[in-house]
Amino acid sequence: MIMAVGAAGPRAEDGIPPPVICSRIYRRENGGRMGDGKQPGRKDDISIVLCGEAGQGVQTVEFLLTRLLALAGYHVFATKEYMSRIRGGANSTTIRVSNRRVSAYVHRMDILIPLSKGAVEHVATRISADTVVLGERDVVGDVPALKSCKFFNVEFTQVASDIGNKIYSNTVAVGALAGLLGVEVEHLSGYVRRFFAGKPENVVQDNSRAADAGYKIAVGLDLPKDLRLGAETDARIKSELLVNGAEAVGLGAIAGGCNYVCSYPMSPSTPVLVFLAQHGREFGIIVEQVEDEIAAMNMAIGAWYAGARALVTTSGGGFALMAEGLSLAGMLESPVVVHLAQRPGPATGLPTRTEQADLQFVLNAGHGEFPRIILAPGTLEDGFYLTQKAFHLADKYQVPVFILTDQHYIDSYYNIPGLDPGRVKVHKHIIETSKGYRRYEFAEDGLSPRGVPGYGDGFVVVDSDEHDEEGHITEDLDLRVQMVDKRLAKGEAAEEDIVPPELVGPEDYKNLVICWGSTYPVVKEGLARVGRDDTAMLHYKQVWPLHERTIDYLAQADRTLIVEGNATGQFADMIALYAGIDIDEGFFKYNGLSFGVEEIVNRLRDLMKDGA
Amino acid sequence: MEAKAFDMGPTDVAWCPGCGNYPILKTVKEALAELAVDPTRVVMVSGIGQAAKTPHYVKTHVFNGLHGRALSPATAIKACNPHLTVIVESGDGDMYGEGGNHFIHTIRRNPDITCFVHDNMVYGLTKGQASPTSRVGFKTPVQVAGVCAEPFNPLAVAIALDAGFVARASAQDRQQMKELMKRAVAHKGFALLDILQPCVTYNKLNTYQWFKEHTYYLDESHDPHDRARAFEKAIESDRLPLGVFYVNPHKSTFEDNTGVYQQDQRPLYERDVDFDKLQELIRTFETGA
Numbered sequence: 001m002i003m004a005v006g007a008a009g010p011r012a013e014d015g016i017p018p019p020v021i022c023s024r025i026y027r028r029e030n031g032g033r034m035g036d037g038k039q040p041g042r043k044d045d046i047s048i049v050l051c052g053e054a055g056q057g058v059q060t061v062e063f064l065l066t067r068l069l070a071l072a073g074y075h076v077f078a079t080k081e082y083m084s085r086i087r088g089g090a091n092s093t094t095i096r097v098s099n100r101r102v103s104a105y106v107h108r109m110d111i112l113i114p115l116s117k118g119a120v121e122h123v124a125t126r127i128s129a130d131t132v133v134l135g136e137r138d139v140v141g142d143v144p145a146l147k148s149c150k151f152f153n154v155e156f157t158q159v160a161s162d163i164g165n166k167i168y169s170n171t172v173a174v175g176a177l178a179g180l181l182g183v184e185v186e187h188l189s190g191y192v193r194r195f196f197a198g199k200p201e202n203v204v205q206d207n208s209r210a211a212d213a214g215y216k217i218a219v220g221l222d223l224p225k226d227l228r229l230g231a232e233t234d235a236r237i238k239s240e241l242l243v244n245g246a247e248a249v250g251l252g253a254i255a256g257g258c259n260y261v262c263s264y265p266m267s268p269s270t271p272v273l274v275f276l277a278q279h280g281r282e283f284g285i286i287v288e289q290v291e292d293e294i295a296a297m298n299m300a301i302g303a304w305y306a307g308a309r310a311l312v313t314t315s316g317g318g319f320a321l322m323a324e325g326l327s328l329a330g331m332l333e334s335p336v337v338v339h340l341a342q343r344p345g346p347a348t349g350l351p352t353r354t355e356q357a358d359l360q361f362v363l364n365a366g367h368g369e370f371p372r373i374i375l376a377p378g379t380l381e382d383g384f385y386l387t388q389k390a391f392h393l394a395d396k397y398q399v400p401v402f403i404l405t406d407q408h409y410i411d412s413y414y415n416i417p418g419l420d421p422g423r424v425k426v427h428k429h430i431i432e433t434s435k436g437y438r439r440y441e442f443a444e445d446g447l448s449p450r451g452v453p454g455y456g457d458g459f460v461v462v463d464s465d466e467h468d469e470e471g472h473i474t475e476d477l478d479l480r481v482q483m484v485d486k487r488l489a490k491g492e493a494a495e496e497d498i499v500p501p502e503l504v505g506p507e508d509y510k511n512l513v514i515c516w517g518s519t520y521p522v523v524k525e526g527l528a529r530v531g532r533d534d535t536a537m538l539h540y541k542q543v544w545p546l547h548e549r550t551i552d553y554l555a556q557a558d559r560t561l562i563v564e565g566n567a568t569g570q571f572a573d574m575i576a577l578y579a580g581i582d583i584d585e586g587f588f589k590y591n592g593l594s595f596g597v598e599e600i601v602n603r604l605r606d607l608m609k610d611g612a
Numbered sequence: 613m614e615a616k617a618f619d620m621g622p623t624d625v626a627w628c629p630g631c632g633n634y635p636i637l638k639t640v641k642e643a644l645a646e647l648a649v650d651p652t653r654v655v656m657v658s659g660i661g662q663a664a665k666t667p668h669y670v671k672t673h674v675f676n677g678l679h680g681r682a683l684s685p686a687t688a689i690k691a692c693n694p695h696l697t698v699i700v701e702s703g704d705g706d707m708y709g710e711g712g713n714h715f716i717h718t719i720r721r722n723p724d725i726t727c728f729v730h731d732n733m734v735y736g737l738t739k740g741q742a743s744p745t746s747r748v749g750f751k752t753p754v755q756v757a758g759v760c761a762e763p764f765n766p767l768a769v770a771i772a773l774d775a776g777f778v779a780r781a782s783a784q785d786r787q788q789m790k791e792l793m794k795r796a797v798a799h800k801g802f803a804l805l806d807i808l809q810p811c812v813t814y815n816k817l818n819t820y821q822w823f824k825e826h827t828y829y830l831d832e833s834h835d836p837h838d839r840a841r842a843f844e845k846a847i848e849s850d851r852l853p854l855g856v857f858y859v860n861p862h863k864s865t866f867e868d869n870t871g872v873y874q875q876d877q878r879p880l881y882e883r884d885v886d887f888d889k890l891q892e893l894i895r896t897f898e899t900g901a
Binding site for chain 1: 695713714879882883886891
């Protein structure tokens with residue numbers, strides 16, 4: 001860990017360059033009006049946007065289309081933005097299909113399927129002259145934006161009604177998209193039949209006809225040929241996994257031995273609770289929806305005390321209620337794993353949208369001083385392996401461990417080659433106690449062997465008051481100092497397991513772009529598009545404690561830029577405080593939407609321009 | 613088994629001389645001894661307050677957590693290892709004030725745990741403010757004009773929520789208290805025993821004498837299976853009935869409802885992840901699955 005400046009921080013006489021005093025130039029992008037509309041190559045990378053009211057079937061089209069495309073041998077990515085309401089409004093899903101791996105959001109819209117009135121307006125800033133819009137004029141209305149793109153009137157509802165029921169209009173849309181993209185018709189009919197298998201035969205038939213009808217309509221239109229996918233497909237994608245962030249975290253929890261989940265529903269973290277509830281019985285996991293987050297945290301600590309491996313999943317507001325319990329975990333030296341999916345605050349904020357603004361809160365939450373570990377997955381694989389690891393670290397070091405995600409991460413998915421649950425072994429760190437056992441027996445690394453009640457002949461005594469080695473309440477102030485030191489020593493011990501930051505790009509970089517958590521894919525793709533051999537990216541999967549190489553990595557760069565989904569540069573502040581290095585520039589977004597590849601590209605080009 | 617099996621040996625007890633907590637402590641040990649519970653299989657859970665210090669004075673496992681929060685870890689401890697006997701020691705402020713929401717929802721959940729609430733109608737550890745069960749008119753340095761709020765009625769609330777075992781004892785009658793403690797611990801499901809207890813330092817209204825004059829024993833004519841009658845008894849406030857108000861033995865417990873003990877009685881700490889099954893689950897996410 002890097003210590004605070006002034007304690008054991010970097011000093012010139014240690015051979016480490018002194019902190020560069022430089023005011024950061026913060027650029028706050030709050031419009032969401034980004035993107036230069038420039039087309040990267042079509043054919044090998046097409047973005048499709050579905051937009052409609054909540055409850056209108058956007059998800060059905062998305063589900064069918066992404067699976068169909070993956071089965072046809074293409075890489076797919078999907079993410080969504082939606083309003084905090086059950087019906088109505090305007091929600092959109094962006095799907096990318098490519099012959100290369102795709103895992104980031106793009107602002108660009110090659111194809112738009114508006115399913116409701118107001119849908120076109122909702123995504124108007126993303127429409128370019130090249131955008132192909134397939135929609136029903138009667139539904140979307142006479143919108144000015146449609147004049148500046150390639151609009152094709154397709155009567156999804158009428159076609160569906162002719163087949164037998166207007167509910168098939170979603171399948172008509174899937175068929176039309178398949179036709180537009182040039183997916184082989186056998187793939188379409190085969191997949192639609194498979195998807196509806198088990199339904200009454202007439203439903204299967206009607207959907208199959210609806211898909212065919214949509215396909216034929218699209219083929220009959222004079223559509224731009226550059227939206228047809230290239231012939232380059234990969235049949236192996238069929239056996240790859242299509243998981244979203246919530247599922248990656250949920251699977252990782254199971255792999256980490258999680259057997260107790262207690263939470264209060266809160267967007268955008270709820271899908272993790274739902275996933276584990278769905279699979280709780282088969283894996284012997286106790287899943288309890290509790291009365292509030294206070295109960296959740298206290299229950300989780302009780303579960304760990306009894307030898308279980310508990311998880312709480314929440315968002316910022318819910319975690320605020322857990323802060324008291326978090327401090328209890330610190331005092332009891334209890335392991336606990338917290339999944340926190342961030343959304344914009346303060347208070348209720350934007351419940352269904354994304355942000356990275358709870359980092360400092362998580363770092364500082366809980367009264368008193370005690371160590372903690374904060375992990376922040378970037379890829380879906382990270383979500384799985386880091387969550388699995390979180391249980392391991394919590395148990396090993398007897399500290400709270402956070403998995404810090406956000407709405408973008410939770411709701412995004414793409415195909416990944418696989419997940420190997422055997423990579424991290426579940427090693428239980430509990431011991432069988434004997435008579436005279438003392439829960440807080442002093443040890444050099446602060447780690448006293450952890451017993452659980454009922455396993456052995458000893459007594460396991462834990463107390464939220466300051467306590468002696470046995471665990472009983474004390475006001476011996478010398479003992480107090482020893483106990484504080486003991487608790488903090490565990491944080492130092494945990495340094496040997498810090499996940500190092502990942503450097504992407506040339507090792508002899510001059511420009512360094514720093515990011516953490518869910519922005520990994522978007523920054524990586526942006527950087528690849530800019531294609532400079534003097535610029536690299538440094539991504540943090542573990543944001544606390546900071547890896548000691550931080551100083552070397554940052555000191556090597558002539559220019560540094562940090563990308564964060566918040567308004568104040570919270571991770572930049574952590575680096576300044578704990579590594580003693582000021583990052584030159586910041587690129588912050590906090591309008592509730594995901595970073596797009598285009599805006600990263602633009603920002604990087606600006607950086608180069610300024611720096612050149 | 614003798615009560616001394618639960619003795620801690622020489623301990624610096626933090627209670628005032630004459631405190632009602634002493635007879636409660638002594639009686640808890642006797643009750644556990646008479647039930648012949650192995651001390652290494654008992655977990656005493658508490659929050660914060662004078663009553664919540666009780667677990668430190670009994671030789672068992674101890675989880676002394678946060679103010680008002682005892683029921684949440686207690687529920688989880690029992691759920692993760694049903695072989696343990698889990699007893700919560702709490703006070704009126706801890707359980708009915710700070711912990712009120714957990715009190716309500718823990719009763720709904722019905723874990724097989726026992727809850728002893730030392731109810732002295734005043735805050736002790738914070739030096740004499742009103743508690744949720746303080747009587748109307750009770751004057752304190754904070755409630756300077758006397759308490760105006762209606763006292764919280766834990767027994768009525770518990771009966772309204774169909775708690776499986778609801779009883780009240782007086783710390784002055786150790787014999788009855790012991791019998792009630794034993795029945796509460798033996799009850800399968802959530803058991804509430806509210807224990808009237810004088811605070812000799814901060815409550816000059818509800819004294820030993822006051823409790824003597826304002827309590828009476830429920831006799832054999834009271835049918836504890838009659839919920840409506842139990843509720844009537846619970847809302848009596850001039851003289852407070854002592855004994856078992858209500859019993860419902862036909863409720864499934866939280867542990868049973870978790871579903872994880874139907875085929876496997878082992879506590880969770882003895883179990884391992886089924887990686888084959890996890891591999892199968894992962895395969896269901898294959899795009900071609």
